[in-house]
Amino acid sequence: MTDYTVRELMDKALEGLRPPTEDITDAVLAQASRRQHRRRAGALVATSAGLALVAGLVVMLPHTANGAVGAANKPGPVSATTKAAAPKPLEDPAAVVQSLLPPGIGTVTKLKDLPPTPMPPGRPKAKVWPQSRYDGTYVITKGGRSAALIIESYDPKAVPAQRPFGPDTASVCNETPASWNCAFTRLAGGAGLLEQTEPPGTYGEHAGIVNTASVSYPDKRAFYVIATSGTTGLRPGVTFGGVWGENPPLDRAQLAAFAENPVWFG
Amino acid sequence: MGDARVHRDDPELREFLSHRRHALLRSAYLMCGDAHAAEDLVQTTLIKVVLARRGRRRIEHLDAYARRTLVNTFIASKRRLWHRERPHEELPDTPALGADTDLGLAVRAALQRLAPRQRAVLVLRFFEDQSVQATAELLGVSEGTVKSQTARGLEVLRATLRHVVGDAVGEVVNEELTHMHGVNR
Numbered sequence: 176m177t178d179y180t181v182r183e184l185m186d187k188a189l190e191g192l193r194p195p196t197e198d199i200t201d202a203v204l205a206q207a208s209r210r211q212h213r214r215r216a217g218a219l220v221a222t223s224a225g226l227a228l229v230a231g232l233v234v235m236l237p238h239t240a241n242g243a244v245g246a247a248n249k250p251g252p253v254s255a256t257t258k259a260a261a262p263k264p265l266e267d268p269a270a271v272v273q274s275l276l277p278p279g280i281g282t283v284t285k286l287k288d289l290p291p292t293p294m295p296p297g298r299p300k301a302k303v304w305p306q307s308r309y310d311g312t313y314v315i316t317k318g319g320r321s322a323a324l325i326i327e328s329y330d331p332k333a334v335p336a337q338r339p340f341g342p343d344t345a346s347v348c349n350e351t352p353a354s355w356n357c358a359f360t361r362l363a364g365g366a367g368l369l370e371q372t373e374p375p376g377t378y379g380e381h382a383g384i385v386n387t388a389s390v391s392y393p394d395k396r397a398f399y400v401i402a403t404s405g406t407t408g409l410r411p412g413v414t415f416g417g418v419w420g421e422n423p424p425l426d427r428a429q430l431a432a433f434a435e436n437p438v439w440f441g
Numbered sequence: 442m443g444d445a446r447v448h449r450d451d452p453e454l455r456e457f458l459s460h461r462r463h464a465l466l467r468s469a470y471l472m473c474g475d476a477h478a479a480e481d482l483v484q485t486t487l488i489k490v491v492l493a494r495r496g497r498r499r500i501e502h503l504d505a506y507a508r509r510t511l512v513n514t515f516i517a518s519k520r521r522l523w524h525r526e527r528p529h530e531e532l533p534d535t536p537a538l539g540a541d542t543d544l545g546l547a548v549r550a551a552l553q554r555l556a557p558r559q560r561a562v563l564v565l566r567f568f569e570d571q572s573v574q575a576t577a578e579l580l581g582v583s584e585g586t587v588k589s590q591t592a593r594g595l596e597v598l599r600a601t602l603r604h605v606v607g608d609a610v611g612e613v614v615n616e617e618l619t620h621m622h623g624v625n626r
Binding site for chain 2: 192198210
């Protein structure tokens with residue numbers, strides 16, 4: 176019987192991996208250039224949209240605050256506001272997100288989605304799945320600081336069909352030693368809520384502490400939101416502001432209430 | 442394509458893109474366990490490297506930056522796409538005993554049993570021969586986390602591969618564990 180070191184075992188695992196035959200240097204440089212151009216254009220659009228949003232919110236926010244009544248399952252001052260708000264769907268996803276956040280939190284802007292990862296030459300193009308209009312990355316800015324909310328959802332009844340996912344298995348929560356703070360709660364109606372807090376540097380180099388809330392429903396619907404403390408690197412080459420702070424703008428309870436809101440599947 | 446033409450004058454970047462791709466692909470393959478996913482990961486990494494190189498940040502060591510980007514992109518992708526990560530449900534419990542090819546398959550399957558970060562730690566420590574300190578810096582975690590992730594990952598490998606190559610691998614991995622504990626304490 177042969178003795179193997181870990182390195183030798185890994186070399187065995189690599190047997191059969193063929194070295195790349197095509198030089199993709201030019202393709203990589205070209206793809207990077209296209210991304211740069213898109214982001215420059217996106218930054219202009221985002222700035223314009225942000226200004227328009229600020230103007231619109233001056234009218235919209237007082238109405239939202241007045242509508243905050245009712246009880247919530249989760250404790251915390253904002254969860255009550257968020258759960259009870261369940262506003263009538265608005266046209267602009269950023270405005271909907273803004274209306275579900277604590278008043279005065281800052282300005283919310285939805286970023287343009289990144290293009291799909293380019294495939295190597297000769298491979299079919301990556302499938303672009305239809306998604307909810309709320310899915311995407313939202314940047315919250317206030318006083319030169321910035322944070323982000325990243326939303327992903329799945330509705331099995333959506334037409335055209337969306338990419339299915341869920342429920343959250345969160346195997347990372349079982350790592351030893353526990354570096355993530357995870358909690359699972361069974362909600363009324365059979366839904367499940369998984370809350371996670373991960374330490375700085377895990378989600379991204381500059382994302383800071385990250386809170387995540389995911390809700391999985393018995394009918395296979397799923398909603399997933401990530402709140403980061405920083406935005407550097409979300410869109411390389413684009414700066415949205417300094418780090419929000421030590422923690423994301425929404426704590427776990429607030430983020431859970433945000434995730435549980437029925438507006439996402441309204 | 443204007444920028445692409447301009448950056449053709451960056452010989453270090455071009456040389457890096459063309460010569461380090463295969464090395465990155467090997468590490469990516471060990472982490473992803475799939476050639477297509479590994480190619481995607483490497484291409485995404487290289488694009489990030491190019492964008493960073495063109496950005497304001499000065500990158501002193503392209504290779505180290507690329508390695509850091511590769512592992513962090515891998516972990517982040519598994520983190521975001523948690524719904525696709527079901528390593529414990531789809532793999533055979535006892536890979537078939539046979540030739541070296543089977544051993545390679547078994548090792549890949551065993552690696553897929555690990556959490557993404559454990560996988561990245563083992564690849565960095567044992568395949569790329571990075572120190573505990575360097576691995577911790579690359580992943581942005583403490584050295585203690587690297588040590589514990591290494592120990593746990595090796596234990597899983599040993600338990601999984603014992604079915605394939607008997608106790609020989611167990612003994613070797615045991616030695617690695619003993620050595621690691623002795624060195625890193």
